[in-house]
Amino acid sequence: MTDTNTTPVTPEPASKGSRAKALLIAGTTFGLAAIAYAVWVLGYAQYRESTDDAYVQANLVYVNAQVGGTVTALGADDNQPVKAGQTLITLDHSDAAVALADAGAQLGLAVRQVREQQSAVDQGQAVVAQRRTDLQRAQDDLARRTQLAGTDSIAAEDLQHAKQGVAAAQDALTVAEKTLATTRAPVAGITLRQNPAVLRARAAYVQASLATQRNDVQAPMDGVVARRSVQVGQHVAPGAALLAVVPLQGAWIDANFKEPQLRHIQVGQPATVGTDLYGGHVEYHGVVASIAAGSGGAFSLLPPQNATGNWIKVVQRVPVRIALDPKELAAHPLRVGLSTDVTIDTHSRSDEQKPAMALPGANFTTPVFDAQLKTAETRADALIAQEAGSAQ
Known part of the structure; x- marks a missing residue:
């Protein structure tokens, strides 16, 4: 009889060959992966330093009140973009307008007084010229009488009067010259615009004009408004922080x-x-x-104190x-x-340490305040020209 329970046996060499092939494939795969990783580390990763502990930063430009006053209007609110020179806050102009009018009157008065001094110099020069003419006439009269002295044509009294006339004319000329020197001293060697009195009044006018312009608080540069801490009707003092602009x-x-x-x-x-x-x-x-x-x-604010017994690195x-x-x-x-x-x-490496670089695109200057000064000076010069007329 035939034995039907006989189990066929798989050849052992074939099983070992499959296992060896699988191990070879796995080893080759891991080997290639290790080589790729080594190439990546040596050629790329070792020259890269990364972090996710990084944050966006920007300058915070504070806008302060340069003059005191009551807030009458707000030109921008938090989170609004603004341009350099844009009015952000308006203060009451009343007091500044009155002060500017007074400074303008003082400047006009100073110019007119200097013009009067210049006219007085011209008048003094005319008086000196007149006194010199009188002296020359008296000297000529004395010379004619001196030639006739000792004759019956002139009396001794007339000759004495002629001498006295020359002395009086000389004294009058001396007085006129000294008066001219005194009158000329305030305006000698300078123009009307260079006169100290005019310069002082001009500086006061420029200051008053700046105060008037500073009642309109302007943005120093382009940016976005942040930290607004002022309200309409609030009275602010000079130097008070009003808001900030983030460029x-x-x-x-x-x-x-x-x-x-x-x-x-x-x-x-x-x-x-x-x-x-x-x-x-x-x-x-x-x-x-x-x-x-x-x-x-x-x-x-509170740096760590590492000099303790429980220190942990x-x-x-x-x-x-x-x-x-x-x-x-x-x-x-x-x-x-x-x-x-x-x-x-970090491919680029050098033993020499380079100095810190400036940030591109960051404007650390503002032309706003220079423009205010230029405007104030232009107004002052226009007022001087108006009061001086042709005598500049």
Whole structure:
């Protein structure tokens, strides 16, 4: 009979061959992965330092009251964009207008007084010329009488009177010359515009004109209004903080890197920045502008005291400032405080430390106040010209 329970046996060599093939494939895969990882680390990763502890920062330009007064109008509110020179807050102009009118009257009076002094000099010169003519006439009269002295044609008394006339004319000329010198002293060697009295009155007028203009508080630069702390009807004193303007066009990134990451980070190295605001389709390109002088905790209000018995080592972070491309920043504006991801390319390494770089796109000057001074001076000069007429 045939045994039907016989189980066929799989050849053992075939099973071992499949297992060896699988192990070979797995080993090859892991080997290739290890090689790829090593290439990635050696060729890319070791030259990249990244952190997500990075935030958008910008200057906070405070706008203060330069003169005191009562707020009559608000030209902008929080979160509104403003342009340089735009009126943000209006103060009551009444007192400033009265002071400006008084200063204008004083300036006009000073100009007229100087003109009178100049006219007095001309008059004094005419008097001196007249006295010289009188002296010359008296001298000529004395000379004629002197020739006739000792004859019966002239009496001794007439000759004496002629001598007295010459002396009187000489004295009158001396008085006229001294009077002219006194009159000429305030205006000698200077024009009407250079006269100290006019300059003093002009300075007072310019100051009053500036005070009038400063009742309209203007934005010092382009930006967005923040921290408005003033209301209509409120009386503000000179120097009071009214609001702030944030120039977002000059924003930058403060990226906080760990101590070991700072080993190869240097000023001038390129960086890429990503934000959650625009997602992964927007990437900013920047450059390392500066590295802070200490860790964030070192400059805090209450710096840590590590000289204690329970000290625990904590890896510190140091702020690295990243300057952004102004064109990219204008195309996709950022807001202060937003979190970002920063990656720095450290391929470029040098033993020489580069100085800190200025942030591109950040305007640290304002022409607003210069324009106010120029306007005040132009008004003062126009008033002087009006009062002086042709005698400038």
